[in-house]
Amino acid sequence: MASKADRPELIIKGKRLDGRAFNELRPIKIEAGVLKNAAGSARLEWGDNRVLAAVFGPIECQPKHTSDPAKAVIKCKYSMAPFSSIGEHGRTGPNRRAIEISKVTKEAFENVVFLNEYPGSEIDIFIEVLQSDGGTRCAGITAAAVAMANAGIHMKDVMYAVSAGKVGNEMLLDFNMIEDNYSDSDMPMAISPKDNSVLLLQMDGNNSKEELKKGMEMVLEAGKKISKIQRDALLEVYRKAEANAEKGV
Amino acid sequence: MKTIVMPGDVIEQTAERIENTYSENGKLYSKIIGLYDSEKGSLVSLEGIWSPRVGDNVVGIIKSARNAVYEVDLSFFLRSILVGSKYDRHIHKPGDVIEATIKDVEDRKTVVLTAERVLHGGTVLNVKPTKVPRIIGKANTMVKQISDMTRCNIIVGKNGIVWIKGGNVALATAAIRQIEDEAHTSGLTERIKKMLEDGGGSMPEPVQEADKYGNAETPDNDMRRNGPHGSYNKDRNAEVKGYTAASDNTDIEIEK
Amino acid sequence: MEPMDEVKTYYIKELLARGKREDNRGMFDFRQIRIKRGVIQHAEGSAQVELGGTVVLAGVKLQIEEPMEDTPKQGNLMVAAELLPLAHADFESGPPSPESIELSRVVDRGIRAAECIDLESLFIEEGKAWTAFIDLYILNHDGNLLDASSIAAMAAIMDTKMPRYDAEKKVADYTVKTEPLKVKNIVVSTTFGKVGSTIVLDTNMHEENSMDTRLTIETDGKAVRAIQKGLHGSFSVKEIESLVDVAFNKYNEVKSILEH
Missing domain, CATH: 3.30.1370.10 (K Homology domain, type 1)
Known part of the structure; x- marks a missing residue:
């Protein structure tokens, strides 16, 4: 987080710098089934974020000692491209931040996948952030959930993720990069929409209980929209094939 | 009526549990992206892996041979074996393509094949x-x-x-x-x-x-x-007939 | 190799021995090439290239660095390739593999040898010059990563706009994109695979699993700028000479797609 002393005005006349209202999402676009070699995949545009997610498996778990004879093992790798940020060329390879994000993402998916249906196997989730503008872990989870459904992995629900946080005295939904850099708090959440159970929750900064409550409400409200977009992306795979089929006759 | 459902979608209440669903808090949910037929009460998966059943007819490739026990690659995460007769050891070699029938899925760990037939070439x-x-x-x-x-x-x-x-x-x-x-x-x-x-x-x-x-x-x-x-028919010579024009150079007859 | 691949490989070999390819292509035909430019706005230049089923994303970032000692009046370029695990089940995360290092170095060599980027134009002032970082992200692997990566790198370079140099603060201002990167030349890579005694251009995945050796020839239409032979097999001098002819013949086809 950058120092608050040189924080630019992030809220001008009740609007955010990009013109959004406090509880407004950035535009989200998802396309499912974009990578041929993967069992399931999704390309996601979320504001200026560009994320690719792919799922491989279930396949035989390798190396053997990492396998569990009773259930599937989920392996997740989140990483950021060196050309993904405005500014200097990034470093390649996993850093501590990427490793932590990979871990909490994996744990969120362990909750919804019917692991015991795939004993001894592994399911791989790859999240590649090609362009980043704040909120990439949430964008990655949202894309990965679509990729998992696209792969036909048996699971309880298609989760989504989004964050809420504080700037000054206001709670805002879905920070972009500049808001993220100068915020007073940030709280990414992943939610199972069928019962609003929380699958991932992280937070840092400074929030009162009321602020947290407000933030969570914002997340759940926005989730309805995100779920709809995920759903449409998954359906579009079949609509597109139908349209092609009609053209073909 | 047929509708496409997603994991987590509530399936209309039916008397019994149907395939590809799970129940929680008295409700029936879809586990998959699939086609739900409310009249038939069936949910057919549109994506995902195969789940092996006794009687399924499969195509696989012999991976290894040991004491007339063959390990077969079925492009599936479970181990799959074919037990040959003790009289004809090693009639199959690694790399042989076979079609076979599933005899058993043992202990959710091993797919056991039987009644194999080698598919030559191709x-x-x-x-x-x-x-x-x-x-x-x-x-x-x-x-x-x-x-x-x-x-x-x-x-x-x-x-x-x-x-x-x-x-x-x-x-x-x-x-x-x-x-x-x-x-x-x-x-x-x-x-x-x-x-x-x-x-x-x-x-x-x-x-x-x-x-x-x-x-x-x-x-x-x-x-x-x-x-x-x-669904599988018991006839073991069950190859869909193919035709080959003898003098056509698109005819690819592969011999090892 | 897995027994499954061996079955496919055997089929491909027999097919090629009869002068046929799996997808009915001609021996020296490229698969369809599609280029999308400017896909990463945060990069100074970018392009996503599809060569049949192979998909490569190239991003160019410019960064101020100290010039190399032997070329104090020039900028520099660096090419790196990532074989992303999402591109193929065989790709694993971890440090760069010999394959990815070879890939990036061959692409680098062609661009450098053909002087595609005007490195002198990257010089800013004493002790300061731009370095162009070209990152190749392999998104889907269906054979011939070399040509797909070379086309992606070239397209991304041609898409690049320089960041502004803030002469007061002596730093890069990435919020403003100025004039295009000066591109002096276009290099085109043509990679041939040899299976048995048959040679084909632009191998797909199955052909690649079957091939004994490969030859990459990079030309700028007038001269050969780089060559790389890979794998255990061999070529005759006569074969190499005739492939150089093919490489020259292919130059305009790819160049016109790059310039489109």
């Missing part, structure tokens, strides 16, 4: 197992059409491995890929027919083809393989 193709019923078609119509018009021998395993030999393999492959993409649409048989015609497929005179041992497929053997909806 090549294999991985397809989505959920699309296999469509590739086969009702009463074999789809696979027979492809086979007839491309002059290929084709065997479709429930596990999603397809064996193809002879004829215009590129055209047959393209047809199978199109079926995978458009599996949930109607009028597919006609479209594939047109696609095959446009691609140069035709209905030639059947010509018998001999394998590397000089065994010709008998013309009587076709159409016994799969019953309606791709």
Whole structure:
């Protein structure tokens, strides 16, 4: 987080710098089934974020000692491209931040996948952030959930993720990069929409209980929209094939 | 009515649990992205892996041979074995393509195969197992059409491995890929027919083809393989008949 | 190799021995090439290239660095390739593999040898010059990563706009994109695979699994700028000479797609 002393005005006349209202999402676009070699995949545009997610498996778990004879093992790798940020060329390879994000993402998916249906196997989730503008872990989870459904992995629900946080005295939904850099708090959440159970929750900064409550409400409200977009992306795979089929006759 | 449902969607309350669903708090939810038929009360998966069942007809590749126990690659995460007779050890070699039937799924760990038959020559193709019923078609119509018009021998395993030999393999492959993409649409048989015609497929005179041992497929053997909806028929000579034009240079007869 | 691949490989070999390819292509035909430019706005230049089923994303970032000692009046370029695990089940995360290092170095060599980027134009002032970082992200692997990566790198370079140099603060201002990067030349890579005695251009995955050796020839239409032979097999001098002819013949085809 950058120092608050040189924080630019992030809220001008009740609007955010990009013109959004406090509880407004950035535009989200998802396309499912974009990578041929993967069992399931999704390309996601979320504001200026560009994320690719792919799922491989279930396949035989390798190396053997990492396998569990009773259930599937989920392996997740989140990483950021060196050309993904405005500014200097990034470093390649996993850093501590990427490793932590990979871990909490994996744990969120362990909750919804019917692991015991795939004993001894592994399911791989790859999240590649090609362009980043704040909120990439949430964008990655949202894309990965679509990729998992696209792969036909048996699971309880298609989760989504989004964050809420504080700037000054206001709670805002879905920070972009500049808001993220100068915020007073940030709280990414992943939610199972069928019962609003929380699958991932992280937070840092400074929030009162009321602020947290407000933030969570914002997340759940926005989730309805995100779920709809995920759903449409998954359906579009079949609509597109139908349209092609009609053209073909 | 048929609707596409997602994981987590509530399925209308029915008396009994249906496949590909789970229940929680007295409600029935979908586990998959699939086609729900409210009249039949069925939920068919549109994506995902195959789940092996006793009696499934599969195509696999021998991975290793040890004391007449063969490990078979079915493109699946569980180990799969074929136990040969103790009198004919090592009749199969690693790399042999076989079709076989599932005898048992032991302890959710090992798929046991039986009644194997070696498929000589040709090549294999991985397809989505959920699309296999469509590739086969009702009463074999789809696979027979492809086979007839491309002059290929084709065997479709429930596990999603397809064996193809002879004829215009590129055209047959393209047809199978199109079926995978458009599996949930109607009028597919006609479209594939047109696609095959446009691609140069035709209905030639059947010509018998001999394998590397000089065994010709008998013309009587076709159409016994799969019953309606791709269910397995017990006839072991169940290869969908393929045709090969003897003097055509697209005829690829592969011998090891 | 897995037994499954061996079955496919055997089929491909027999097919090629009869002068046929799996997808009915001609021996020296490229698969369809599609280029999308400017896909990463945060990069100074970018392009996503599809060569049949192979998909490569190239991103160019410019960064101020100290010039190399032997070329104090020039900028520099760096090419790196990532074989992303999502591109193929065989790709694993971890440090760069020999394959990815070879890939990036061959692409680098062609661009450098053909002087595609005007490195002198990257010089800013004493002790300061731009370095162009070209990152190749392999998104889907269906054979011939070399040509797909070379086309992606070239397209991304041609898409690149320089960041502004803030002469007061002596730093890069990435919020403003100025004039295009000066591109002096276009290099085109043509990679041939040899299976048995048959040679084909632009191998797909199955052909690649079957091939004994490969030869990459990079030309700028007038001269050969880089060559790389890979794998255990061999070529005759006569074969190499005739492939150089093919490489020259292919130059305009790819160049016109790059310039489109």
